[in-house]
């Protein structure tokens with residue numbers, strides 16, 4: 001049986017209640033930590049585990065915690081990033097609505113390690129019903145003495161709150177999230193300074209993804225070595241993959257990192273193959289922002305090795321022939337899917353979500369949407385394919401935050417791997433996939 | 436909290452909630468409560484934020500009205516124009532599109548006789564397209580109030596609309612309560 005850290009008990013009826021969660025061993029890591037572990041030793045354990053951020057960037061969690069300004073006499077803050085807005089990603093919602101106490105338990109561990117007395121879970125406003133589930137669980141944790149003053153007589157006190165967003169993808173970017181939590185527009189800040197030095201209310205702050213935080217109790221209970229024994233050399237542990245699109249079994253799967261992509265797509269344990277016995281055409285493996293790959297390159301690297309679900313294997317070949325693990329939003333397209341139209345929906349998304357601070361992103365996303373709209377409708381010209389690629393190139397790397405890159409990569413990769421499909425739209429003067 | 440400039444006043448239960456929320460932030464950082472308050476204010480005002488309502492929120496938080504307007508206009512969940520009693524939000528991003536979101540939207544448009552972005556003449560329904568709702572595994576997806584409706588097909592849309600029409604659906608209740 002594969003080890004499950006995040007979905008082990010996910011089907012247990014009543015898991016969202018304190019009693020059920022506690023009966024299944026919940027909050028043991030908090031007892032252990034507050035009784036016998038120093039904040040620093042928790043950080044060391046997380047560092048040693050090799051856990052990398054699950055929000056998309058894959059930054060080592062322990063290393064990020066070590067950047068926190070320990071000498072600062074200002075309050076420290078720990079924030080959970082529950083913005084979950086990257087198209088194709090729907091894993092955090094699963095944890096939040098079915099297993100909120102595991103998230104709370106992780107929040108207590110992280111807050112203790114970072115010396116935070118107040119912590120916030122910032123959750124996208126659309127998921128208000130999940131916010132209410134989490135707030136109920138927080139209330140229970142207060143009643144049972146795991147939150148509030150002097151937790152379990154340890155002298156450590158923590159307040160935990162939920163904060164709703166207002167509908168803005170950009171607020172998933174951690175500095176935009178902090179601005180939003182301060183009651184402002186979600187405009188990303190220029191880094192440095194990083195939030196570990198200047199974050200919420202200008203205080204040292206760490207922002208971590210829901211899934212990252214939900215891993216913490218297991219790491220403290222079982223130890224860093226047990227965690228690091230799972231996965232591959234550079235990708236430790238397990239990962240939630242949210243799979244959607246043209247597969248037989250869309251859903252949320254916890255895989256040990258290093259699982260072959262082919263097994264993930266075709267095995268009945270996971271996606272169960274392509275719907276209607278259709279052919280696999282393309283996959284966006286890590287949420288809408290990562291480069292799209294055609295079937296042959298997602299199943300095997302350019303060197304002919306099996307492609308694995310791990311940070312390093314998905315990156316193999318760089319952007320020429322590889323992609324990224326990203327958030328684990330796994331979007332599958334079969335041979336009936338129009339790459340150009342799918343890309344148009346992404347371009348519209350990024351145009352809508354650009355905060356507007358940086359000209360290349362604000363203007364470029366609009367142009368890309370407009371040109372894609374023309375091409376998709378059969379009104380484009382061959383020159384416009386190059387223009388599109390050129391705009392993407394000029395957004396990439398020229399903006400305050402990576403939303404610009406995230407908007408550019410899907411475009412440049414679709415042209416790189418599926419140029420003939422753009423050309424077909426222009427030659428036929430219509431979408432070749434419409435009947 | 437007395438307000439001098441507007442005739443709006445939240446009911447006591449809502450004001451109690453507002454005060455509980457403001458206490459979540461450090462002294463002097465009450466502006467952090469702006470997004471929660473805008474959600475509440477919108478629900479108290481038939482699903483949209485009038486200038487008068489935003490001015491009231493500014494008074495509650497002791498900030499300038501412009502600080503409320505600039506935030507309300509940034510986030511897509513806040514409506515700055517009146518909407519119908521029941522606001523139907525249809526996800527249109529890639530994964531939902533791959534699974535037939537366009538047909539779902541077209542069916543809503545046909546049955547309600549309006550386009551996305553419009554409100555029916557009787558003021559009962561508004562239709563709006565939105566971006567990925569983080570439920571792509573159950574595409575196509577729509578949101579109405581705080582409810583998600585997933586794995587939609589034409590038949591389910593018909594059933595939902597029949598129910599909402601019969602019960603005179605209102606989707607603007609306070610999301611916290």
Ligand SMILES: Cc1cc2nc3c(=O)[nH]c(=O)nc-3n(C[C@H](O)[C@H](O)[C@H](O)COP(=O)(O)O)c2cc1C
Nearest residue numbers: 053054055081083084085172173174208209212403
């Ligand atoms: C445009 C943009 C959107 C993002 N959206 C999310 C998101 O929805 N959820 C998330 O956890 N991280 C998101 N991130 C990543 C965060 O900036 C940040 O890296 C993350 O919260 C760090 O947590 P982790 O190290 O635990 O992954 C986004 C980044 C960018 C640039």
Ligand code: FES
Nearest residue numbers: 526531568570571
């Ligand atoms: S694309 Fe519709 S929920 Fe994600």
